[in-house]
Amino acid sequence: MTRDGGPGATGVDPQQLWLGPAQPRRGRRPAFSREAITSAAVALADAEGLEAVTMRRVAERVGAGVMSLYSYAPDKETLLELMVDHVSGELPTTPAPTGDWRADLRAIAQIQRDLMLRHPWLPAALSTRRVPGPNTLAFLERALAALRPTGLDGTARLEAFAQLTAFVAGHVAHEIAQSSAARSPDRSAAEARYLAAVAADGHHPELAEALSAPGRPLTPEATFSRFLNRLIDGLGTD
Amino acid sequence: MTRDGGPGATGVDPQQLWLGPAQPRRGRRPAFSREAITSAAVALADAEGLEAVTMRRVAERVGAGVMSLYSYAPDKETLLELMVDHVSGELPTTPAPTGDWRADLRAIAQIQRDLMLRHPWLPAALSTRRVPGPNTLAFLERALAALRPTGLDGTARLEAFAQLTAFVAGHVAHEIAQSSAARSPDRSAAEARYLAAVAADGHHPELAEALSAPGRPLTPEATFSRFLNRLIDGLGTD
DNA sequence: CTCTATTTTCGTACACTGTACGAGAATAGA
DNA sequence: TCTATTCTCGTACAGTGTACGAAAATAGAG
Known part of the structure; x- marks a missing residue:
């Protein structure tokens, strides 16, 4: 078939x-x-x-x-x-669940992120609801297995996976937007000027302070795993 | 001006x-x-x-x-x-930060969700990067103030807010898709039949079990706050 | 008042989209 | 060979965003 x-x-x-x-x-x-x-x-x-x-x-x-x-x-x-x-179909077969479900989920999310970076249109294509095909279902199957040690029931595991995927898609979309903004400096420079002007108007002290923070030496990978850890930590609890 | x-x-x-x-x-x-x-x-x-x-x-x-x-x-x-x-511009003025930043953030997210439910096209419109206008900036200003007690630096507070907004948008988009799927039963019934057929093929035991779980008596609000709490719990930690 | 510069209005036109329709070509079984 | 079935694809159509430019309206200058 x-x-x-x-x-x-x-x-x-x-x-x-x-x-x-x-x-x-x-x-x-x-x-x-x-x-x-x-x-x-x-x-x-x-x-x-x-x-x-x-x-x-x-x-x-x-x-x-x-x-x-x-x-x-x-x-x-x-x-x-x-x-x-x-x-x-390019999603590699995930290793068998190790028992450390947090680590397993991190690996799964990394795999998803890699795929989305390789196909930058993927987050946008996922933003409308789709019926999972066989390859998607195979990956889902492995993710559900990895979630088993959480003790969540079936419905909750499905939800957790959807949540995780949505998070990764959102994050990668943001990553891509950032990096492609860096490639058209006119637009982003104009935006920066605009935000600076707003921050200087005296009515936006919080924004002003946030913008005057030191530059970000963080790599996209570091930001991703920071947020990912936060999300995963929350997933297991009910 | x-x-x-x-x-x-x-x-x-x-x-x-x-x-x-x-x-x-x-x-x-x-x-x-x-x-x-x-x-x-x-x-x-x-x-x-x-x-x-x-x-x-x-x-x-x-x-x-x-x-x-x-x-x-x-x-x-x-x-x-x-x-x-x-x-x-419809976003109501949030009350002054109470000191309990988790509660403040929950309130902010609820306000965002209400707005998106009132304008169901909003999550989709937010999915492409936009320059914040004055009303958006006013709301951002209040959100940044609410995040102050977390001790995060400016950049991290901006990121946390973006994260929160993306989460709410994603969740509401999902909510809307669910409820509009319920309004076209042909399509969703066909999808359910398909998933049942896949689950019955013997190669998807995890999916089979997840689908056979008892129906969900949870309201969308309950699901929302559950996920919201998870995310917020993670936001403060660095 | 007239003249000119400026700004807005909007009809027409163009390139592009997804896809309905139907005529023709190719194939398998009777 | 005949017929039913399936695929191919040219043409056509309604719809999209928007470039262009002529006409209309206004403000200030002379």
Whole structure:
């Protein structure tokens, strides 16, 4: 099952999409594959960002007509879901739970962060609710196992994982915004001037003090694990 | 300062946008106001969601030609920033810090959540980085004051506030997605069937167990404060 | 008053988006 | 060979943000 596959799943029903039928052994033979189309879309997003992923540009990369894509995914939203699950296939198999669930969760979050840094469009793509595909589910399975020693019940473990993922996505999105702001200095310099002006107006003493603090020698990694530790410490308690 | 505003701010420079010039006392008199346009856009988003906010539909509501909007905001992205700061004006003045910074932060987060529930498009609008307008800055100022007793330095307090806001936005987005999923039962029933099928395949024992847990009698409020407490507990520690 | 500079209004136009439709090509089984 | 089925993809359409520029309105100068 889960044929990597050709067309045939023409519904948005997740069951049709992910466990789609492999039977159609009649009619014209597919010229492309869902895999190829998804990969092309991912490559495009990696290279030029999520907004570059248009049906036309994906078709161009694949060498297909635009409308042919619709034989493999019923609409663009679904293609995004395919993309998310596609890159989730890169998530390395986590080691078996060590018993130290905090350490295990830290490792899981680091893995997620690495993936998101490799595919900077991923946090944005995750911001709308998605149906988990097989790769996502496999990772979820391992995360739930890691959460078992917390003593939380099933629902709470699902919630904790969602919470963790949302946190990582949010943090990485912030990280990416920071670093890409550094790459367009005009905009961020203007913003800094604006904030400085506000701080100097006398009505924002707290902001003024916060902005006059010494520069931050902290690496993104350090900030990430600091926040991560805080969150994880809280997860186990009920 | 911060004239509510006629046109004149034609740059995306935040200084021009928020502290824009009030001088232009020549030329044709503006027929509308930035306030009116922003309010119309907010009303539209409240009623029909963020994707209904198009320049054409906003102009229609205001009674202006489409291109006239560009005299008040240089582009749509900026209009979204104006919308965010506009509704931030509804944030009630927080009481003076009580000394119990955890309680103060809880109150602040609750205020943010209330605002986001009143304007369900707000979490999505916050998901891209925005320059804080005057209303946002006023609220930030109070939040920084509430964080003072933590002993964190300025930079860390800014980070903590960003963290808190991101958390609230993420959580409310999740809440909204849940409740709107309940309103389209076809989709969510199909999703439930799919997950049940996956859980029954024998390869996802953890998921199977998590899904078979007893139903959740927890109100969204209870879940929110549980997660909130966890996060806040972690914020103070360095 | 007229003249000019300035500012706002907004119709038209353009490039771009996702995708509905349907004609044609290719295939498998009868 | 005929028919049902499936995929391919050109064309078309409604919708998007916004560039451009002509017309209208205003303020101050002469």
